[in-house]
Amino acid sequence: MNGVAWFPPANLGAVEWFFLAYFVLLHLGYLTLNILSLVHLRRYMDLHSLDRLPHAYAGFDPPISILVPAYNEAETIVASVKSLLQLDYPDFEIVVINDGSQDDTLAELTNAFGLLPFPEDYWRRIPCKEIRGTFRSTRHASLRVLDKANGGKADALNAGINASRYPLFCAVDADSILQRDSLSRVVQPFVVDPLTIVAGGTVRIANGCRISGGFLVEVGLPDKLLARIQIVEYLRAFLFGRLGWSALNAVMIVSGAFGLFKKSEVIAAGGYRTDTVGEDMELIVRLHRLHRTRGTPYRIAYVPDPICWTEAPETLKVLRHQRTRWQRGLIESLAMNRPLAMHPRSGWVGWFAFPFFVLFEVLGPAIEVVGYLTVVFGAAMGLFSWGAFGAFMLVALGFGVLLSVSAMLLEELSFRIYPKPSDVAKLCVAAVVENLGYRQLAALWRLQGLLRWLTGGRQQWGEMTRADTLRSGDKAR
């Protein structure tokens, strides 16, 4: 933000130049990411241009354990597991971890899949809460269910890792919708590069899409503007955020909704931490830290193909909860891995990505909110001209619109998920409208996340309330 450049003369100088420098750095950073993404995405699309041919993927890809942590998911868990069982991949198992649900999650699973107690010789490689029982489906040999005492999502994932049989595990949210070929796509970085330890995929928003049999069958736009704006946000975050960082092997976030991990690396790192609300990001930053500080080569990859769909909140209350939680998770992840920052061996991730996240993602909302307040206050008090106010708004909001529109351009150059031109036009409108109120509100929520982190306080998983369920049947939303 640059708005506070128009202070009274007594305050001009250092403050003015600080904000100018901040503004320039922020947009130079985003511009660099944008250019990197453009180059990377173009090459990726070219190299995968023959993927539509049959036999593009080998039938010998490594087996994968899919881990599905579930807490009070009685309404949706059966449909989720049924769709996972239909994934198109040569060899995989599904481990559902019932994390001490208070509802009928376990009973629903038992009835739907004919679960029977299974005498598992459980190997506790990563500490986790008590395992009450292990069950195996009588209908699907690849499906097991762990019933454990409640310990949170991270603890459930750790329990699942302990029980998994295969060298790669895929952490999936129970309410995620995967493409049938999602595993075949996300495993490719592991196949082509033995140094790969994590691969994340692109998460898209399912609101407005038609879901049938647990799979997305038709892409559409939601009616609500709030959800459309989040589609633009996701495009920005994934297509030029993560893709740009990926080119530098500096991806700091792999969505908890869908990510593939090399099990031995995660176990060696100690598994997921249970004392953070951002366990997914923390694990990635920790893996970077451990490998960088030890000087061991590795790769954390990002697959830009849209392979996982999730439901976005459609009310401000739920969205606020989500964003404050994400912000807190981000700050915790960075704080817990401070030694990565500017470590002599930390490369792009320690010298560029980490400081970028601290400066622009952690502190950015605070500076942004202060900037907006100063401008409004200054204009109201007559401290600077309306011309200055207009110039500030033009730059501040204009850059926001530019970045969102550039993400739309990347989408058009690559996957073109939204087939109707009218949908693209509506998203372009959302990219503009997003900057007129929503972006400021989001900055405020993220500032609240920062304050919550500073003041402590605990947040558990399961608090997130969805506006609707995606799997309760065939539906267009």
Place this chain on the structure above:
Amino acid sequence: MAYVTPSDPLLTFAAYGGLAVLFATVALLAAIAAIRYLVDRRLAAERRLNKLWLPVFFGVIEGLPVTPPRISARDREAVLMAWIQSTESIRGEARSRLRRFALDLGFDRTARELLTKSNMRARLLAIAAMGRLGMSSSWDDLAVLGHDETPTISLLAMRSLLQIDAVRGVPLLFRMLHWHAEWPASKVAAMLGDVPHDLLGAELADAIRTARPDVLARLLKVADLQQAGDLWPVLEPLLDGSRQEEVIIGALKASDDPRSIDAIRRLVIDSRWTVRAQAAAALGRLGLPEDRLRLQAMLADPDWWVRYRAAQALVRLPSSRRADLEALCVRLGDHPSRDMLRQALAEAA
């Protein structure tokens, strides 16, 4: 308002910056509209060409007389792509007919032209087409591309070489593995899927015999995935406890010959748990009734994976009877070995 004037350099900077951003945004929106229009037009053309050409290709596959439509120069790339798609799922005489038909249409010239372009998509299409067209005249070009540092290009070129001439291609592929440390064994194994097993087995045995240690493990994985021919003579010396860990594991996985049983038995007491676990798994495939006690002892191994593989092997041993193993569970009492055996029995149920 008195504090800041339009002459303030920061204000001027902001105003010009804002206008530049606005202009850039409008330009991007125009680019989005233009790309949407152009790509939609291209996709519509592809659909039209597919509708026109796929029935023609199907007629050729079926051996029916067909009259090919005229192809304009700008459509040749799309028609070539449609032809490649048609060749992927067919074999034998039908594939030969389709290849002759394509050569009559001059697709080989199209492929050569595309290979000279700087556009990556066009080049990949050309490489794929050359293999399916059996263009032996392009062997040297493809062999050069087989050295490309981009795995997608080098692997595709290698696949085309195998399609042109498997007898020359297979030994070349195994030599290329020494150049390409990044070529995954799974992709190589998939590529070799169409090669006759007798040819593959002989060449693989040669390659294993002469491979550098860093390539050996990948070759053994290919051997495991493809299960090609009699590899026992070359695997035997590799099942030596003093060897590199991943080589022994690869050899154990690839072993499917009863003559390897003594070597496997020696490895069940190896100091490395990874080797012991793989030896237990191999005993499950090739073991004899007298290996039961050996596997039973492995149930007390300190490593979970060794216990697990030993329990699975016990259940799989041809001579094993479920009732005997259940009785063994009872005899083991509260010993940790019992839990693993019970798990393996439940898994096999």
